[in-house]
Amino acid sequence: MDKIKLGLVGCGGMGMRHLHGLRELSRTPFSNVELAAVCDIDRESAEHGAADAEELLGIRPEVFTSLEEMASGVSDLAAVDVVIDPSFHQKVVCQALDMGLHVMVEKPMAVTMKACHSMIEAAARNDRKLSVAENYRRDPSARLVHHLLEKGAIGSPYMATFHALSPGDEIFITPWRHLKDRGGLLLDLGVHFTDLIRYQLGDVAEVYGDARLVEPVRRKPASMSSPYRYYQDRFKKLAEEVPATAEDTSVAMLRMESGVVVSWIVGSSGHGSCGGNRILGDRGVIEGFGTRGGTTAVKEAGQEEVGFGDLVAASDDFELEPLAAHLFPDRMAAGDSAVDWKLLALEYFELAEAALGGRDLEVDGVEGMKDVAVVNAILESSRAGRAVTMSEVESGEVYEYQAEIDAALGN
Ligand SMILES: NC(=O)c1ccc[n+]([C@@H]2O[C@H](COP(=O)([O-])OP(=O)(O)OC[C@H]3O[C@@H](n4cnc5c(N)ncnc54)[C@H](O)[C@@H]3O)[C@@H](O)[C@H]2O)c1
Structure with a gap:
């Protein structure tokens, strides 16, 4: 090859x-x-x-x-x-x-x-x-959710929840993830979620959001377990406390172009947690949007819930692209300790095919920009105190929050 x-x-x-x-x-x-x-x-x-x-x-x-x-x-x-x-x-x-x-x-x-x-x-x-x-969208669980939605397994989706709020004031991997100018926690984490939401439900039309900085000081976790030597070495050198300037907690309502409404609660701060991702349709519900190493389940109206393994087994028409089928022969990645690397292999393969054969x-850049735009729409909406449309955010008409970052970075 x-x-x-x-x-x-x-x-x-x-x-x-x-x-x-x-x-x-x-x-x-x-x-x-x-x-x-x-x-x-x-x-x-x-x-x-x-x-x-x-x-x-x-x-x-x-x-x-x-x-x-x-x-x-x-x-x-x-x-x-x-x-x-x-x-x-x-x-x-x-x-x-x-x-x-x-x-x-x-x-x-x-x-x-x-x-x-x-x-x-x-x-x-x-x-x-x-x-x-x-x-995340390349994981078989996300591919299966996409397939089920396309097949109309839950009828017409009308509402979804994406709730991923964890408690605590620990440093999230690196100190730069707590600095507004460097790409704060909500962007670093949230862009995975906006990509999944857009992948499953299409483009966002309008956002009403609230974003807050709840933990202005972040503390070194008591311990860190990682199989990577690099992370272990860096953990030893981590400061006991670092300042945080980036918002760490967000609540938003995303109105999709399709009319679906998504309730969003994302962050890592404070003392409580809030979780649960599901897509509700007029004929059933899908648990989750799919994620790295994740699972999903479907409950159709009047039926028992069907779990991930049974869903895959029953979906003869659910196919992965050839390399993904090679890496995940069971069409599932849950429990596969190499899932992180295999998803990266898929990304590399696609880039090389694009470079070699078009x-x-x-x-691509436009899709990546749209994922960032949704997180920034939450931050801009919070600053503006009103709902913002995605076209206002993508075009830069609403830009007060980001202008401060550009100025700090000299962009
Ligand atoms: N997709 C995922 O699941 C996932 C997971 C973790 C991180 N990330 C992303 O990966 C990126 C890197 O994150 P990280 O956790 O590895 O950060 P990191 O701080 O651990 O590593 C960044 C590295 O880049 C180097 N660097 C900075 N500027 C450079 C330059 N101009 N030229 C060459 N090297 C430079 C730094 O010296 C450092 O070694 C971020 O965009 C992050 O969001 C993605």
Whole structure:
């Protein structure tokens, strides 16, 4: 199979996980990506990345501390995988696209609409592919929910809940996830959810939201269990307390273009929890939107609830794309300890196919921008004290909250 040469930009926590994704892909007959180089502005992280890559892939990639050096130092480099803090996505992604490279960038695509639009323009200007790595929708559970909705398993959906509020004031993975200018917790977490909501229910029309900062100080968790050496090492160096400037708690009503209304409660703060994701239709209910390693269940009117395994078994017409079918032969990922990596393998494969043969991307720049826009609509609505339309937010007509971020970042 033809392969593209790829460089990994960003060897932090998620960058390390991307290396596992490359290994998963390399073990399949669909292997179409060759990791040629890794790059991180922090040399120690870049060296760790190269060492892990050698262990996982059997070949040590070249090591760089800047994108410019990497692009000029590696011949025939076709694409980069940008896995750095979201506030730097715009600069690095636009630079890579202007160098003629295809790009996959981690979610959230960027922090503000202005940054997202400049990335979309750079991809168009250079006729390069720009893929946003939205992984949750690629899980078989999300694919099954999508399939069931398309089949009309619950009739016409009219309402949904997306409630994911957990208590506490612990640092959420990294201190930057608590800083408004760096892509706060609601964006970092929430964009996974807005992508799932849009994937299952279509585009959002209007948002009325309230967002608050409940925990202005975040504290180091008492312990951390992670199979990744990188996360363990970083945990040891984590400060006992860090300041938080980004909102950590949100309540919103999303009115979808289809007329479906979604009740949203997302965050991590305070003392109570609130959970439960379901899609209600006029003939039944689907539990959940699907998620990484997730399950779903369906209750049709007047019937007993049918669980995930039985749903899959009964759905002969539920098919995964060929690589996904290879990675998940049972059409399920729940309980699969490699699910995170396998979803990444699917993202890499799609990028390489797009670069080699022009395949359309599932989550391109416009889709990635729309996912960010819904989270920013909640933040802008909260600031404006009124409901905002998605066209006002996507066009930048409503922009007070994000203007402060652009000013702080010098965008
Ligand atoms: N899809 C998922 O499930 C998932 C999970 C975790 C993180 N992420 C996303 O991955 C991205 C990275 O998050 P993380 O947790 O790995 O962050 P991190 O802080 O652990 O790592 C970021 C790395 O990028 C490096 N970096 C920053 N600017 C750079 C530049 N200009 N050039 C090269 N390297 C640079 C930093 O030195 C650091 O090593 C974020 O967008 C985050 O939202 C996605």
